Amino acid sequence: MKVTAIISRELIEEAMALSKADTITETLKVALVSYIRSQKVKQIGASVVSEPLEFKYSAQELRDLNRR
Structure with a gap:
């Protein structure tokens, strides 16, 4: 899509520098x-x-399940 927008040069330059684009x-x-x-x-x-x-299991129950 082609778009025309009026954006300050400083904003574009800063965005380009930060994005490394x-x-x-x-x-x-x-x-x-x-x-x-x-x-x-x-x-x-x-x-x-x-x-x-809402969690179905307690922290200890999860540890026990993970150790199986």
């Missing part, structure tokens, strides 16, 4: 993938807070 397109892809991943982690964290994980 050779092109602006590659830099934007790296930035978008990183942003999407961080948002998914936040969503998972929020879901764990709202519905805490």
